[in-house]
Amino acid sequence: MQFLRMKPGHGEVLLTEGDVDVPQDEQRLIDEFRAQLDAGMWAAVPVRAAAGRREARMVRAFDEIPRDAERVIFFPRAAGGAL
Amino acid sequence: MLLALFATSAVILALLWEISFPRLERWSEQRRSRRERSAIEGYDPGRERRAERRARQLLKSCVGDEEWSMYRDLGFLRVWGRLTGGPEQGGTQATEAGAPYAYLVYPHKPIVSYLPQTRRLLAEYCVAFPDETRPYGSARLPDSDDVLAKWMALTGDERRLIDSANMHLPGRQVDPRQVRRDLWRLSEWERTRLARQRRATGATAP
Numbered sequence A: 001m002q003f004l005r006m007k008p009g010h011g012e013v014l015l016t017e018g019d020v021d022v023p024q025d026e027q028r029l030i031d032e033f034r035a036q037l038d039a040g041m042w043a044a045v046p047v048r049a050a051a052g053r054r055e056a057r058m059v060r061a062f063d064e065i066p067r068d069a070e071r072v073i074f075f076p077r078a079a080g081g082a083l
Numbered sequence B: 001m002l003l004a005l006f007a008t009s010a011v012i013l014a015l016l017w018e019i020s021f022p023r024l025e026r027w028s029e030q031r032r033s034r035r036e037r038s039a040i041e042g043y044d045p046g047r048e049r050r051a052e053r054r055a056r057q058l059l060k061s062c063v064g065d066e067e068w069s070m071y072r073d074l075g076f077l078r079v080w081g082r083l084t085g086g087p088e089q090g091g092t093q094a095t096e097a098g099a100p101y102a103y104l105v106y107p108h109k110p111i112v113s114y115l116p117q118t119r120r121l122l123a124e125y126c127v128a129f130p131d132e133t134r135p136y137g138s139a140r141l142p143d144s145d146d147v148l149a150k151w152m153a154l155t156g157d158e159r160r161l162i163d164s165a166n167m168h169l170p171g172r173q174v175d176p177r178q179v180r181r182d183l184w185r186l187s188e189w190e191r192t193r194l195a196r197q198r199r200a201t202g203a204t205a206p
Helices: A023-038 B002-039 B045-062 B065-074 B143-164 B176-201
Strands: A002-007 A011-017 A041-048 A054-059 A071-076 B077-080 B102-105 B111-115 B120-128 B166-168
Touching: A002 A023, A002 B045, A002 B143, A011 A023, A011 B045, A023 A041, A041 B143, A054 B143, A071 B143, B045 B065, B045 B143, B065 B077, B065 B143, B065 B176, B077 B143, B102 B143, B102 B176, B111 B176, B120 B143, B120 B176
Parallel strands: A002 A071
Antiparallel strands: A002 A011, A041 A054, A041 A071, B077 B102, B102 B111, B111 B120, B120 B166
C-alpha cells in the first residue's frame, strides 16, 4: 500500500509504503495516516465500483481503508470561497 | 445614403465586438493569471509544468477511461450527482440511470451543477484545496491535482464537499455562456465517441 500526497509545485509525493499484513509496516502506515489527518489533509482511496465505474472512497480512519487498497491519496481539505 | 452607410458600419462594429469580446476577455484573464503567478516568489514555470505532468498521470490512473478522455479532450470533467434518487425507468448508461443532476469540474474554478436533460445551470460551488505549507511559495495544487481532488471528494463524499463550498447562483465566477458552450461541446464529444464505439463493434445506429 502506498501513501501519496498532492503537493503544490510538485505533483504527488510518496509519503510511505508498506504491506498492511506486516505489523511493523502497518504501524508505520497508521502513524503516517494520523500525521496527515492531523496536518489537515483529507484522505481518499480510488476504487472500482460494482458496475466497473471508477470512484473514490473518502476515509477518516485507518480501519476504513480497504485492506487490498493499493494507494491512499492525501490532499488539502476543501475550503470554500476565495478562488 | 450616409445614414445607411452609418447603420451598416454600426452593425459591423457590433458584430466584430461580439466576436472579439470573448477573446479579449480570455486574453486579459490569461495575462492577469500570468502576472499573479510571476508575483509568487520562487515561481518556476518548468517546475510547474513537470508538476502538472505528474498530476495528469495520477488523474489518468484514478478516473475511468471515459473521464480521462473527457478531461484530455475538453479540459473538464462531468461528475454525476448522487444526493437524490434518479428515475428508475428511462435511464441509460449515458445518463447514469437517469441521474437528475450533474457537475462540471474545471481546474481552479468553481464546480458548476446543472440539469443534463435541459442543460439548465443550477449553482456554482466555490471550493479550493489550499496547501498552507506552501512548499514552493504557492498554496495552489497543479491543475490536474485540483480536478482529481474535486473528483475524489465528489464521488467519495459529495455532501461533505458541497457543505465545505460556498454556493452561488450561476454566473458569479464562471461565464454561463462558456458553460453552455462546454455542455454543447460535451454532447458533441459524446456523440462522436459513441459513433466511434459503434463503428468499432460493427453495430449500426438505431
